[in-house]
Amino acid sequence: GAGVSQSPRYKVAKRGQDVALRCDPISGHVSLFWYQQALGQGPEFLTYFQNEAQLDKSGLPSDRFFAERPEGSVSTLKIQRTQQEDSAVYLCASSPLGTGNYGYTFGSGTRLTVV
């Protein structure tokens, strides 16, 4: 596609509910990143994929967070048993190369509100 596509744009979840956030990167982009952005803060790294391999998941806040990219294209970030502190914008970014050294293209983000 022409850009990074994320869905849904907005998600309201009741506390304890599971959610799944989807990212469709730019076609052919090797690298895919997930970031979490709280209000008034910069994006915080969650996890990184190079093709289908998850090379770094050090930023995932807890074992309730899980990400996958099974065919090296579309990625899903899943949050189990959502908590209020999970409320944030979840940003997906992709890059054509196997590093982040040339900057990212971000999607529009998914705004998650846990009530």
Added chain:
Amino acid sequence: QKEVEQNSGPLSVPEGAIASLNCTYSDRVSQSFFWYRQYSGKSPELIMSIYSNGDKEDGRFTAQLNKASQYVSLLIRDSQPSDSATYLCAVNLMGGFKTIFGAGTRLFVKA
């Protein structure tokens, strides 16, 4: 100490003035440096990247890097109201794939 530090602002400048945004980083092996612009309610957009000491100019934007002082800056000449946004400084470690972002500086350009 945060890895990437920025003054949160807001920084307010009159239209036509030069806006100067600053950033410091803690890791000496950082290799790649970026400025992203983020409008309210939108996602970050890459506007400048810089990899070596000195200045890099692109239109009204100039990025400056001083690795010895671990300092990156962004100058916006002839500031316009449309430049009003949050500017995020971001840093990549050498050989790394992970970009670390600062909290951003809010810029207001008054017409």
